[in-house]
Amino acid sequence: MEREMESLIDNKTWELIEPPTDQTLIDSKWVYKLKDNPAGDEAKIFKARLVVNDETFNLIILVLCVDDMFIWAKNQSDVDECKSKLKSAFKMNELRESKRILGMEINRDHEQKRLWLSQGKPDIAFAMGKVSRYMSNPWKVHWEAVKWIMKHLKSILDYGLLFDGLLDNAKSLFGYVDVDCGQDLDKRRSTTGYVFTLGGGSISWRSTLQKCVAQSITEAEYVAVAEASKEAIWLDRLIIEMGLKQGVVNLHWDSQSVLHLAANQVVDSRVKHIDIKYHFIKQAVYDKTIELVKINGKLNPADALTKVIPLESFRRHCATMQVVHGEHM
Structure with a gap:
C-alpha cells in the first residue's frame, strides 16, 4: 500500500x-x-x-x-x-x-526464432463461459463441472503457446470459426467460437453466446462468421501497421452453405430477416478483405471452443493451435 x-x-x-x-x-x-x-x-x-x-x-x-x-x-x-x-x-x-x-512467462530462442508463452493459469474460455452462466443459482452438476475444470488445469500447467518465426507462413494470419447451434438450454442461443493464429500460435480466441436467438442452423453459422470477421479485420490492420505484409485473411469454416451466402451479394430468403449489421460479411468477401475457406469439421480447432469433444479431437486441435508442452520449445 x-x-x-x-x-x-x-x-x-x-x-x-x-x-x-x-x-x-x-x-x-x-x-x-x-x-x-x-x-x-x-x-x-x-x-x-x-x-x-x-x-x-x-x-x-x-x-x-x-x-x-x-x-x-x-x-x-x-x-x-x-x-x-x-x-x-x-x-x-x-x-x-x-x-x-500479465501473468505469462516469456521464453525465447533467438537462433530458432521461436517464442513460447506459458501461464500457470491457462485460458479456459469455453468451460468458464459455460459454468459462469449458473453462478447465481448453481446446482451439484455445476460444482462437478468446476472440479473437472480444476483437474484439467492440473494436467496442463506445463503447456503453452509456441510461435515459430521460421514457418513458411509465419507472417500470415489464419482464422477458424465454429458454432454450436441452440445448445444453451435456458435461452436457446448458439455458441460462437473462433481462434486466430500467427506464426502457428494462437493470438486471439473467443467462446461466447450469440446475442440473438437464431431461427436456423444457417442463421447461427452466418452470425458466427460475421462476428469472427470483425476480429479478423482488426487483427489484419494491426499486423499491417506492424510492418508484416498481409493480404486476404483466410477464415476457415466447415459449412458450404454459409460460404455461398457470404459470396452472394443478393440477400437470400434464408437470411433476409437477420440484423443488417451481420451482412457486412458480404461486403468484406466482395472487397477481398476476407476469404472464406472450406475446412473439414474434424480439423477445425474452433470446434474445441463451442462444445465438448473427444480427447483425441481436443489434442489434435491443440496441436493445430500450437498449444504444446514446454519440452518442445
Whole structure:
C-alpha cells in the first residue's frame, strides 16, 4: 500500500486543495484485489508515431495493462528513445528484455526464432463461459463441472503457446470459426467460437453466446462468421501497421452453405430477416478483405471452443493451435 501511495505521489496524480465549505465530502477506502490473475483485466494497445529527422515516421506500439507496459518497435533505438521520453514524464522501472508480463512467462530462442508463452493459469474460455452462466443459482452438476475444470488445469500447467518465426507462413494470419447451434438450454442461443493464429500460435480466441436467438442452423453459422470477421479485420490492420505484409485473411469454416451466402451479394430468403449489421460479411468477401475457406469439421480447432469433444479431437486441435508442452520449445 505504501509503494502504491509513493507511486501516485511521485507521478503527481492529484493536487491537494482546501475543501469547499458548502459541500459534503465523500469518504474513500482501499480495495484489495489479487493481481496475479489477469484474465479479467483488459490490456490497452496504444500506437504512436516517432518523428526522426522531421521526415521518417516509425511505428511504436505500447501494450499497457494497469502498470505493466510492453514496448514494440522494429528498431531498438526507437524503443530506447520512447523509454527515454516516458522516463522524463513518469517514474518507471526498466526490466530490459521481458521475461514475464500479465501473468505469462516469456521464453525465447533467438537462433530458432521461436517464442513460447506459458501461464500457470491457462485460458479456459469455453468451460468458464459455460459454468459462469449458473453462478447465481448453481446446482451439484455445476460444482462437478468446476472440479473437472480444476483437474484439467492440473494436467496442463506445463503447456503453452509456441510461435515459430521460421514457418513458411509465419507472417500470415489464419482464422477458424465454429458454432454450436441452440445448445444453451435456458435461452436457446448458439455458441460462437473462433481462434486466430500467427506464426502457428494462437493470438486471439473467443467462446461466447450469440446475442440473438437464431431461427436456423444457417442463421447461427452466418452470425458466427460475421462476428469472427470483425476480429479478423482488426487483427489484419494491426499486423499491417506492424510492418508484416498481409493480404486476404483466410477464415476457415466447415459449412458450404454459409460460404455461398457470404459470396452472394443478393440477400437470400434464408437470411433476409437477420440484423443488417451481420451482412457486412458480404461486403468484406466482395472487397477481398476476407476469404472464406472450406475446412473439414474434424480439423477445425474452433470446434474445441463451442462444445465438448473427444480427447483425441481436443489434442489434435491443440496441436493445430500450437498449444504444446514446454519440452518442445
